[in-house]
Amino acid sequence: MKLIERYIAREIMLPFTVVILILIGLFASFSSARLLAGAVTETLGIAGLIKLVFLKTLIALEVLIPIALYISVIMGLGRLNKDQELNVIRSVGISGHRIVIAVLTVAIPVGIISGMLSSYVRPWAYGESYILDAQAEAELNTNRFQAGRFYGSEKSGRVIYVRNKDEADKQMQNIFHYIKKPDSSEIVIAKQAQQFKPTAEDDRPHIQLSEGIIYQLTNIASTDDVIQFKKMIYFIDNDFVTNYRRKAAATRTLWESDLPRDIAELQWRISRPLATILLALIALTFIHTSPRQDKTEKTYLIAALVFAAYYNLSGLAKTWVEQETIGSVPGVWWLELLMLLVLITYALIVRQKHLSRSR
Known part of the structure; x- marks a missing residue:
């Protein structure tokens, strides 16, 4: 990786580290407060409470990581844009393609980690949390008495x-x-x-x-x-252990199933890496709209609305597959295809403007 790409990647990774730690801390605090309000400590004890919070945080990472990366790209490149460093980088012959590549050098590894968490760690965490939740709610569990x-x-x-x-x-x-x-x-x-x-x-x-x-x-x-x-x-009754729960099911088990709900869960897990990368590229598009400081707050608001719309649509896409409103093809992938189409359209518009200015 060349010097410029390393510099841009560092400007993204620094806020990413800070943002993901803040989000994890906030989520863990919120989960702890909810569990304490439900008097879980009387049943599971402090050790069980800590384990349950840890498991729920692992489950939430598949959402927290894309959010953190999305925010970090906007913050990191937004800072470079505000200080005119991106203009300097472009003036020395660094094309926009190299900036995109620099973003991808961060987004792809983070997307792979998100996919591993979604496909393997998340099902395990769901299985363990189901057991702890059931133990906490079991009426004849003497640990709670x-x-x-x-x-x-x-x-x-x-x-x-x-x-x-x-x-x-x-x-x-x-x-x-x-x-x-x-x-x-x-x-x-x-x-x-x-x-x-x-x-x-x-x-x-x-x-x-x-x-x-x-x-x-x-x-x-x-x-x-x-x-x-x-x-x-x-x-x-320990049916909570033996009953089939698709969120806790192994990815291999979902591969072998033809039930719509299992297909929706499998496609959701597989789509996480691609969604993480596409969100990072969408965040990159906001940098061109805010070269001055007075537009920063407006940009953040629009970026938040775009992410909220994507998050709601992704849940809707999964629900449609579960309810067989749409088939396994296109399944949940239509949303990723829509995001990719938006990015390609945006890239063509930017390229056309660049050619017009050159002429």
Whole structure:
């Protein structure tokens, strides 16, 4: 890479590093605040909260990286343009093609990283976050229970109370469990309870209750049932682990599927590198519209509107493929083709103006 290209690439990479760190910090802070408001720490603890924030940030990188690069190209080349350095560069015989190449030397590696994150890291992060989210919301997950507190769910009509709990071995004493059903209610009172992890014999986590009584209260029968037990097992639903989730599915699995939703997810992942590069080139077009400082704010506003329009259209393109509004061809690629057409049209207009000035 020649000196000029290295200089332009450096002017883009410096703000890119700063912007991506700021965006990651803001997103992580926002995610932490939402999880804390949902009392996730009571269920997963601080370590689980940090891991969940980390996973959600990894998922968001496929959006944060293109945004950071888009902003960085406008900031870096905008600074060169404002200080008349681009005019000096052009005056010594450096063509616009070399400036584009300098931008591509940054955009292509960043696009490849974005594609790797989207195709491999993002599905893994989604899978791990699904498990943590489900553990945080699991009604019978004893990790969330603290002694002396009631836990209720309006969705299921379940109320649980634990008087004592041993955090070391997860044993609980004096448990009250109430659940409201459509035509009956059930109250379980037990002296002890302990949660067990999945084993080779049974892959479902479960809670074992000891020495208790079950009161079954019905609205239809004239008498209620009372059942005494020494041991009873509650199985915890772990369908969140086994159920198929396309966002967490391996890219190879999506390749082999012909379902519209899987095709849309696969095309979305593959399109991320191209979208990142095209956004960087679109950002380059704004530099020619703001050679003076008094147009900088207007340029940033237009650039923000263009990115917002692209982001909304990309989500719409994916939805159309999922709903079979459009087929797998052109799929989500029509948006990238539209962006490429806009860039080619812009390049032809600039070239025509340049030829007119030369004449």
